[in-house]
Amino acid sequence: MKISGNTVLITGGGTGIGFCIAEELVKSGNEVIICGRREEKLKEAKEKLPKIHTRVCDVSDPKDRKHLFDWVRSRYKDINMLVNNAGVQRMIDMKKGVAELAKHENEVDINLTSTIQLSAYFIPTFMQREEAAIINVSSGLAFIPLAMMPIYCATKAAVHSFSISLRHQLKNTSVKVFEVIPPTVDTELDKGTRAQRSMTYRGIPPSEVAVATMKALAEDEYECAVGQAKNLMEASRTDFAEQFGRMNL
Numbered sequence: 001m002k003i004s005g006n007t008v009l010i011t012g013g014g015t016g017i018g019f020c021i022a023e024e025l026v027k028s029g030n031e032v033i034i035c036g037r038r039e040e041k042l043k044e045a046k047e048k049l050p051k052i053h054t055r056v057c058d059v060s061d062p063k064d065r066k067h068l069f070d071w072v073r074s075r076y077k078d079i080n081m082l083v084n085n086a087g088v089q090r091m092i093d094m095k096k097g098v099a100e101l102a103k104h105e106n107e108v109d110i111n112l113t114s115t116i117q118l119s120a121y122f123i124p125t126f127m128q129r130e131e132a133a134i135i136n137v138s139s140g141l142a143f144i145p146l147a148m149m150p151i152y153c154a155t156k157a158a159v160h161s162f163s164i165s166l167r168h169q170l171k172n173t174s175v176k177v178f179e180v181i182p183p184t185v186d187t188e189l190d191k192g193t194r195a196q197r198s199m200t201y202r203g204i205p206p207s208e209v210a211v212a213t214m215k216a217l218a219e220d221e222y223e224c225a226v227g228q229a230k231n232l233m234e235a236s237r238t239d240f241a242e243q244f245g246r247m248n249l
């Protein structure tokens with residue numbers, strides 16, 4: 001995949017991994033559009049990277065998704081890359097019943113449905129391009145779940161499976177499908193619950209995931225597992241029960 005001269009939409013690009021991917025893409029000479037729900041985070045991102053374009057959007061809302069697609073397609077006619085990065089991660093105790101689910105944002109809508117729906121919006125347009133890409137951000141937890149985050153892990157396993165099928169369906173087209181599989185990364189993803197869980201390891205910097213993503217794009221490495229995520233992927237095939245036990249004491 002060429003890594004310059006693309007026009008790229010990154011969901012959740014105002015912070016963390018998405019922002020670092022935006023930085024790398026701008027550095028390499030791409031036009032970058034980011035979206036997210038918090039306008040102030042998008043403004044902060046634009047102050048750091050004046051060349052980017054921003055749009056407030058809740059990707060879990062069907063109307064917002066449609067408006068985002070229409071807005072991007074009308075303004076950025078050469079759009080040829082979509083990074084499905086927006087995500088949330090919540091600790092959910094299923095023993096508390098359905099009320100517990102209502103207390104939290106809908107991880108299925110944000111992490112999974114938006115990935116599927118935005119891909120479906122952009123694929124017909126992307127198929128008209130000489131080269132195009134969909135990049136789905138999953139997680140090492142797609143391969144071995146942390147049971148305290150049952151829905152998050154299920155959505156990421158689904159993003160992994162969806163990416164495989166999408167790649168297969170699009171194999172005779174100009175659209176390449178990448179999956180970026182981060183390990184624990186030092187971002188705001190879980191809204192501070194790492195500290196509550198006495199987790200002292202904050203993870204690798206998000207810039208490392210962005211650099212690995214650029215390398216994967218350049219080398220057409222369709223599954224880009226970063227750092228410890230490689231071990232989880234491998235262990236899911238060779239050593240699942242032992243690794244699951246270690247992670248879920």
Ligand SMILES: NC(=O)c1ccc[n+]([C@@H]2O[C@H](COP(=O)([O-])OP(=O)(O)OC[C@H]3O[C@@H](n4cnc5c(N)ncnc54)[C@H](OP(=O)(O)O)[C@@H]3O)[C@@H](O)[C@H]2O)c1
Binds near residue numbers: 016039059182
């Ligand atoms: N950090 C890790 O350890 C880790 C590990 C593996 C995979 N990942 C994955 O990496 C991706 C990026 O996460 P991150 O670690 O960089 O955390 P982050 O900094 O919290 O980034 C998540 C981004 O998604 C946006 N977002 C969340 N819900 C949204 C919605 N409904 N509509 C639009 N944007 C939304 C957030 O902005 P707003 O809140 O303003 O909308 C935020 O900018 C996620 O898919 C995550 O699952 C992270």
